[in-house]
Amino acid sequence: MSQVRIHNFAVSLDGFGTGEGQSRELHFGHAGDRLHRWMFATGWWQPGGSGGVDDAFVQRHDPGIGAEIMGAGKWGHPGWQDDPGWTGAWGPNPPFHTPVFVLTHHPRPPIEMDGGTTYHFLDAPPADALSAAREAADGRDVRIGGGPSVVRDFLAAGLVDHAHFVVVPILLGRGVRLWTGLEGLEKDYTVETTSSPSGVTHVTLTRADT
Amino acid sequence: MSQVRIHNFAVSLDGFGTGEGQSRELHFGHAGDRLHRWMFATGWWQPGGSGGVDDAFVQRHDPGIGAEIMGAGKWGHPGWQDDPGWTGAWGPNPPFHTPVFVLTHHPRPPIEMDGGTTYHFLDAPPADALSAAREAADGRDVRIGGGPSVVRDFLAAGLVDHAHFVVVPILLGRGVRLWTGLEGLEKDYTVETTSSPSGVTHVTLTRADT
Numbered sequence: 001m002s003q004v005r006i007h008n009f010a011v012s013l014d015g016f017g018t019g020e021g022q023s024r025e026l027h028f029g030h031a032g033d034r035l036h037r038w039m040f041a042t043g044w045w046q047p048g049g050s051g052g053v054d055d056a057f058v059q060r061h062d063p064g065i066g067a068e069i070m071g072a073g074k075w076g077h078p079g080w081q082d083d084p085g086w087t088g089a090w091g092p093n094p095p096f097h098t099p100v101f102v103l104t105h106h107p108r109p110p111i112e113m114d115g116g117t118t119y120h121f122l123d124a125p126p127a128d129a130l131s132a133a134r135e136a137a138d139g140r141d142v143r144i145g146g147g148p149s150v151v152r153d154f155l156a157a158g159l160v161d162h163a164h165f166v167v168v169p170i171l172l173g174r175g176v177r178l179w180t181g182l183e184g185l186e187k188d189y190t191v192e193t194t195s196s197p198s199g200v201t202h203v204t205l206t207r208a209d210t
Numbered sequence: 211m212s213q214v215r216i217h218n219f220a221v222s223l224d225g226f227g228t229g230e231g232q233s234r235e236l237h238f239g240h241a242g243d244r245l246h247r248w249m250f251a252t253g254w255w256q257p258g259g260s261g262g263v264d265d266a267f268v269q270r271h272d273p274g275i276g277a278e279i280m281g282a283g284k285w286g287h288p289g290w291q292d293d294p295g296w297t298g299a300w301g302p303n304p305p306f307h308t309p310v311f312v313l314t315h316h317p318r319p320p321i322e323m324d325g326g327t328t329y330h331f332l333d334a335p336p337a338d339a340l341s342a343a344r345e346a347a348d349g350r351d352v353r354i355g356g357g358p359s360v361v362r363d364f365l366a367a368g369l370v371d372h373a374h375f376v377v378v379p380i381l382l383g384r385g386v387r388l389w390t391g392l393e394g395l396e397k398d399y400t401v402e403t404t405s406s407p408s409g410v411t412h413v414t415l416t417r418a419d420t
Contacts, residue, residue: 013413014389015225167223167377169401169413173393179224183383191379195405203223203379
């Protein structure tokens with residue numbers, strides 16, 4: 001069976017997956033770009049970027065993925081539901097290049113973007129959303145794209161086979177917590193931690209029986 | 211001036227410095243020994259133990275230290291205040307070998323133990339406790355020994371020069387949080403992260419101007 005994977009999900013040392021005060025201008029709220037500077041410094045993000053462990057991990061984002069599931073807060077700023085013409089925070093050629101299932105209590109018709117991304121809007125629990133994404137992925141893997149609430153819900157439901165988190169050594173103090181309600185999660189996984197010269201620590205959870 | 215140091219302070223990936231349900235039998239509550247297995251595996255703890263990065267860090271616990279400050283919950287189980295004959299959770303020859311200042315709202319007379327440890331009991335804010343400990347340390351450094359509330363209070367008060375945390379890749383889910391109220395703490399420090407083959411990650415904060 002195809003795998004369910006999480007990649008490059010950044011979290012502060014104090015456990016916040018996004019900051020407080022998300023807006024159209026500040027997709028991660030008061031965190032700004034601080035959770036993702038390690039990523040922007042890689043060769044994956046920009047020519048001439050780093051080619052070490054951060055790049056090795058980040059490069060796994062796309063290969064083998066046939067669909068993504070994301071939350072409403074990753075797709076757009078708070079309030080997008082009131083703007084029927086809004087096509088998401090990811091530009092005209094979004095970096096997904098597959099069907100993307102946006103979880104929202106305010107579904108709208110699908111939107112076809114450039115570069116292979118089609119947004120589908122679903123009001124569904126994790127298992128049902130995964131069924132839809134799996135069908136669209138046509139045998140390839142499904143990526144859970146975030147934000148923190150969506151990642152947490154899929155982990156809590158036991159639906160994730162491989163998860164890659166990037167612990168950034170900053171204390172955001174406020175925002176949306178990632179780890180809530182996941183006591184003992186590590187028991188179902190092989191856990192590995194790798195620190196990078198950039199200062200971040202890569203934490204991977206790989207399901208023991210896969 | 212002598213330094214204020216934190217060593218070997220273990221915290222779960224979800225930010226708990228101790229578990230829930232602390233008792234005489236379970237000093238770290240439902241965490242059991244899971245926050246400290248990395249330490250018990252070192253040569254510092256037992257002959258034949260590991261001699262790598264975990265051991266290198268843990269060995270820094272004692273050298274140069276002239277006094278420790280700890281919280282009431284590190285000194286004893288909840289309720290020790292009602293037991294006037296209790297001499298702490300650390301046995302007749304405690305592993306401190308210096309004056310130890312126990313922060314409590316229920317002070318009692320000092321207790322002299324074997325091996326150079328004397329417990330002093332203080333009801334004082336962090337800066338005042340530090341003055342007392344510095345005087346007792348006679349030019350040597352002061353260690354902030356925990357638990358999480360005491361560590362957090364001293365960090366928030368800007369009194370710590372060097373802090374060493376050990377992030378253990380488990381999700382405790384409940385207990386006493388370490389990182390609360392410390393937003394932006396990293397700005398005052400040089401931060402370094404080092405993962406260990408044991409699976410833990412060492413995070414050091416060293417004050418930039420020391």
